[in-house]
Amino acid sequence: MNPSYYVTTPIYYVNAEPHIGHAYTYCVADTLTRFHRLRGCDVWLVTGTDEHGEKIVEAAAARGIAPRAFTDEISAQFRAVWDEVGLRADRFVRTTDADHARNVQAILQRVHDAGWIELRSYDGLYCVGCERFLTDRDLENGRCRDHERVPEARRESNYFFLMSRAFGWLRDHIEQSPGFIRPARYRNETLAMLRDESGLGDLSISRPKSRLDWGIELPFDRDHVCYVWFDALISYLTGAGYPDDPTFPARWASAEHLIGKDILKPHTIFWPIMLKAAGLAPPRHISVHGYWNIEGRKMSKSLANVLSPLTMRDRYGFEAFRYAALREMSFGLDADLRDASLVERINADLANNLGNLVSRTLNLTERFTGGRVPAPDEGATGEPERELAALAAQTVTSVETLVTDLELHRALEEIFRLVDAANRLMDLRAPWKAAKDPAGEPIVRTTLHAACETLRVVALLLAPFLPVACAEILARIGLPSALETARLPGDALRWGAVPVGAPTRKGSPLFPRLEARKP
Template identity: 45%
Template sequence: MCQNCKKPYYITTAIAYASGKPHIGNTYEIVLADSIARYKRAQGCDVFFQTGTDEHGQKIEEKAQAAGVSPKEFVDKAAEEIKRIWDLMNTSYDKFIRTTDADHEAQVQKIFKRLYDQGDIYKGYYEGMYCTPCESFFTESQLVDGKCPDCGREVKPAKEEAYFFRMSKYAPRLIEHINAHSEFIQPVSRKNEMMNNFLLPGLQDLCVSRTTFSWGIPVTFDPKHVTYVWLDALTNYITGIGYDCDGDSTEQFKKYWPADLHLIGKDIIRFHTIYWPIFLMALGVELPKQVFGHPWLLQGDGKMSKSKGNVLYADTLVDFFGVDAVRYFVLHEMPFDNDGVISWELMVERMNSDLANILGNLVNRTISMSNKYFGGIVADKG
């Protein structure tokens, strides 16, 4: 048991983007979070484990249009599929939040208004290169070979009226916090990347509203604007446990916040270690204790993507190997600093060498001996 019996422990995954079925690389994160949550419960901690879906944005509006359904119908179906996979993988989450939940949407609107009223958000124009899949604007200098630095896809010039968040106002405080709390961003390689590539060169103000699409949470005082994805999605970690912008937060929020661990993919570390803590500072809310940017599970020659056609799905693997074997494989193959690799061949090899030969053999011999010499009863001899 841990020393403080029933000590609260709050762990979250990133919320899955409701644009389609999650592949095994996405599923790795929920399995990892689940194993940590189970370990903490076994230690005697009072664990709250939250996951869910991120359901707004231009990409979803476009996919729904292409499918001939409303965005809400599209995300309802996608969220159901994501939840099915999480349940199939036997994950013990306590809450599955959706960013289309009415209480979440209401809080996001209140948060936007409060940040605007206190001068942290202002109206302006955005002009830059826009990547639709990543829902991010970039300057020409940030592009890599003229393409999106995050996903490598095509970007298009875009200009629109938008509200902006004054990131630079809070940057010195965030740098101070990161320097004073070495455990805040893990692993250390991610911390160095955020400091050297983003914080120290100087933060640009962040676009927090859009007008070119309508599938999002409307800005109450300027309804042609919808709240941009990051201010909407990131706040799930506090709205999901009962945060209230007007100071009327629930007992659950007071008990579990600050989060002990935000577990996220390394590709979204910037949003979670720069934007998210700055939003919290502006709201006067304590920062999470740790953000861990885990590596990717690669399929042979690189990151899994539907466009490459190299995607493996959890349910396909479970049909062949069973849930526990798939869970064992993804946890075993992922060193915390480097990317792991998955393939059918590797899975078969791991099942045979570890689960059948080593562990299976050990269990078999142990049971045989306990049956032979102790009548199958294992007693505590002190």
């Protein structure tokens, strides 16, 4: 049996339309899925929409429609955007799906039966934005820090999940599993939250139906509905086929959650303890990325600078945007999205470096080697050719390590160093000049063979990041199905495996040059 790889994006809350933050996480998930497929894994990617809670009721009321109609509309909008930019999941979970509601109730019942849930009456300041009671540290000048709104004084009977009893267990688990929360800064942040328990406590997991009836009923008290986080997190189980799908255990053992740093606490504290209470293991990785700022400013509705994935597609081409986003953000840190730097990145790496290697290699094979990948000549193979082959081997190894460690931007840097080296070999050997002299024929063959081989290795390594363009490159060197059989590590990525005589085709430029915006 192949190993499993199960990856999730957050289940996006449908109070807003999809923006580039959502798209970035999805692109990372898609890249990791393709990379693990290359490593021979059975992969499974889940995304979806989180549709319950007070904010949804408010947003629906503002539009004068029922919550169900509202969430149907926004959830469909998310799916339509992902379709349009070519991002596809194996399961799209809506928290309003019937199988999900069943799972939430089954888990609640199980956790309740195991003695982890208790009814308490509670007085406090409640923020509708956060959908929870606030503590002193959530407040600034009497307002919620995150939502800048004045919380309401409320008294309620709520069910509490007795999360605090497992803080010690969670601390131990995090300390013993270095890759559980990554990068390390978020592991440290979680440990700091756990050291200072005054900010955490137990978790209120119900809302009285008299106040909010848009949610999943508690199976042991039909007068209450489940709190949104408890409901949303369980979507990761629903997406993996919990409880009955035979692949669920293997998938779950390999689970990787990709999240933005704004939802650290629910994922690194609530979720592992919920799973423990339900008798399930924590996910393998919780991988946390930073924020995208736009032209140096925070992305926010009030600044009207929230960017849609479709805007990116129209401006750069979605795949070029995807490349630039993965290249510009160091996973875990904030990054700044600037039009000028994206244009420069796309032009330099894709149009010039890679695009140039593709177009000149295939133009020259058409002119000088009969539109076929030529055989190299041993006598014409010198130190520069051997250095390129060595660099290719080294790149395969380092990319595998870097992607596994989520250093996606550095993996891309390495791949483009190889592209660069192949372009330099072309400049050095100048096959277009060598072709003018009959004695230069072995140089032409050897150089173009090395260039085709570089294109093959680069396209296989880069395909997880740039799937459409790399499929096209492989097709143009006569290997349209190379991706289906390539395995990492394995012979397919070894230098010299390009089939001599494969038909080449030059085609149109892969990446058009972008114009900088007028200031």
